[in-house]
Amino acid sequence: MSDRLSVRWTLVPRDCPRPVFACPTCGGDRPFHQSGKVRVNANGKRLDAWLIYKCDDCDRTWNRPIFERRLAADIPPVELAALRSGDPAFIRRLAFDLAALRRKTPTIIQSDDVTVEKAVIGGTTASVGIDIMLALPYPVGLRLDRLLAVELGLARSRIIALADAGRLVVRDGGNALKRPPRDGQTARLDLDGIGDGRAIIDAAGRPANLAADTTPRIASDDP
Ligand SMILES: [Zn+2]
Structure with missing residues (x-):
């Protein structure tokens, strides 16, 4: 037409969504922003992975679990490589996963x-x-x-x-x-x-x- x-x-x-919860250092509710970094820990055949957030005010870190105690063999190789290399596009997708964030806190700043x-x-x-x-x-x-x-x-x-x-x-x-x-x-x-x-x-x-x-x-x- x-x-x-x-x-x-x-x-x-x-900007990525910022979850809000009590910061132990600041002593009150604060927004946390994702730092662009992930941490992967190996424990035998099992892996833990976290996305690292920081308090907006004091930089105290909060580790948001991506998965815990997961068998390395069960993790798609592409996902594991993206986590280990800190692939920015992959991290951005994780950071915008509102459903996952809402399981941690009801308050999210967008x-x-x-x-x-x-x-x-x-x-x-x-x-x-x-x-x-x-x-x-x-x-x-x-x-x-x-x-x-x-x-x-x-x-x-x-x-x-x-x-x-x-x-x-x-x-x-x-x-x-x-x-x-x-x-x-x-x-x-x-x-x-x-x-x-x-x-x-x-x-x-x-x-x-x-x-x-x-x-x-x-x-x-x-x-
Ligand atoms: Zn703080």
């Missing part, structure tokens, strides 16, 4: 700091509507209404008004705007006859406003 611009937004959180990579996958900017497909390789903490507001260059109240008018339809409906977006979720905007519709459509396909200064292409010194 040529009357709608189809875009895919890929959301990449910059950053709103998200890089949005936009790709036009169909239609043109001469359209009167937008289909947004959301891709989330990792979970993010920010609300969908805030994401749409920032990335479309609109006030959050405008997002709500568009939804109330039936011009913004989000899959999963109901309270979806107040919740974090989900992988595969779609949002459809009908902007026919709206004064600033063209600007909104342009923003939908333009590289992320928020992260324009941190894309590797622009800021090559970004670590």
